[in-house]
Amino acid sequence: MELTPLNGIEKLASSRQLHIALATAAFLIYPFLVSDYFIDIAFYFGIYTLLGLSLNIVLGEVGLFDLGHAGFYAIGAYTTAILNTKFGIPILVLLPLSALAAAFFAYVVCSPVIHLQGDYLLIVTLGMGEIVRLALINNPFDLTGGPNGVFGIDFPSLGPWLVIDSSLEYYFLIWIIVGLTILGLTRLQDSRIGRAWNYIREDETAANANGIDSRSYKLLAFVLGAALAGVAGNVYASKLMCVSPESFTFWESCLMFCIVLIGGMGSIPGVILGAAFISLFPEIFRPFAMYRMLVFGSAMILMMMFRPGGVWPRKRGAVKYESLLEGTGRTDA
């Protein structure tokens, strides 16, 4: 049997590259065409994309119901806020530290409950998110500033020559982070880890039977998801210059949940679309004033009626024929 180059697939790949190039170009040009207000909207779109991507690891890739993701986001934001205002550590140094703090927190709190299934895990994560928020309000050790939060967080800077303090620079900061994250996650999806995650999502018992240590892989998903949420928290805290518990409510966790499900579980382009819906829809419908959230709620119901799998569901690509033969020394089957 002759193996012919798979023309169709290669065309698809090149058109995909074209799409990515076009999208990147649009993102580069966009901020120079609009006012600061719209750049800020695009910034929050970026934050929600990052949060959506972080929850997508847990909920989309592994299928673990996590309704307390705002807790990890809060840990990242407060780590940045407290260490910056109390010890003057620069924001960009705190970026990896916030990710580590959130990841460590996720490891500690999720370890004892990771065996819970479905809705029981959902309620436990929800409870943890609420505990984080309530703890922040109660101001333990006089660190979190209670309901008012922490003020006076610095701008991120690379020495004196690059200080990120305008809407435009924040826009690029968040979208560069999002871009790098997408790059990493796309690689991860097709790796051994990504495939193990999806196996656990589809059938945990079978995955265990095949030697996948589902407990470690689930914990890894939580730790990685929390780390990304921590990064989002870091950028958010420095953009707002203050953090307060009301930014990290149960509602925020629900929004992240919706981003992943509206986009399509485990689909990276889907998450971007979901984040666009959540962050841009209320802006676009601002003229409707108090009725806009009515429209928003109805739109969520309608979307799930017509696209229950999400707007852009993930299709698992078939493994290319040649790569199966790799290393076997054979050229055909």
Add this chain to the structure above:
Amino acid sequence: MHVILEQIINGLTIGSFYALIALGYSMVYGVLKLINFAHGDFFTLGSYLGYTVLVFGAAFMTAHFGLWGALIAALVFAGVSLAIVGLIVERVAYRPVYPAGRLPAVVSALGASIFLQNTIMVGWGPRFQAYPATLIPNVHIQLGSIHLTLLQIMILLLSFALMGTLYYIVQKTTFGAAIRATAHDRKTASLMGININKVILFVFTLGPALGAVTGIMVGMYYRQISFTMGWNYGLKAFTASVLGGIGNIPGAMLGGLILGVLEMLGAAYISAAWKDVFVFIILILVLIFRPTGILGEKTAEKV
């Protein structure tokens, strides 16, 4: 000693609120395996409808039916209206989405919740509304060293009467057996000749109606209501239903009462500011050691 008894009675009062709302979550979950996030908003809507009847219809109704008549009219009106709203929400938001699986239904439920919450905001305005204060005479009762109000006693009586009735229906009647069978295994139940649609109809009318009645009681107990309060009560009640064993009806009642008492004891003996943290920690501990809740049954995993 009397402090602990008073706290337990206060705890039972708010616990019965949680229990009545939790019943709505648990019944729907039992039958459809769906977390009805809009349920907290059914409760709020019921509270607002009752408020409207009590404020605007009070003069008319007190003249014709007396004070108790007005109160009963508010409870009945809110209950019936919410039963209808519950049915409409099930038809519009859940039934078309349900075949696609459980997760799309979660988004749809959140959408319904946003819709209802904002309907209330558009209809009654975003500010707090004050419940009329003079409806029930402010009588204080001294039982030994325990201090109670007439309102509190009425709330406890009404809640326990409602819970008792529901317990009787679910545990002792044939239709109750059908509900329990559906909760246990929907497919087999329908093969045994149980009309699943009738069961769904039942849980989606009774759940919201109980929520509405609770809404009015909460309004009278705390004197003020807001359009966002459904989230808070919904969260607590959902927690209560998981604590008791979700899908299990006596479990929801028990979970609600335990949650209320724990909250009040936590507020009295640990710290009022940390009481909710205390409640959630208890919840997590219960789930770690008894993952299906207090009364939940262990089911073997199907392979």
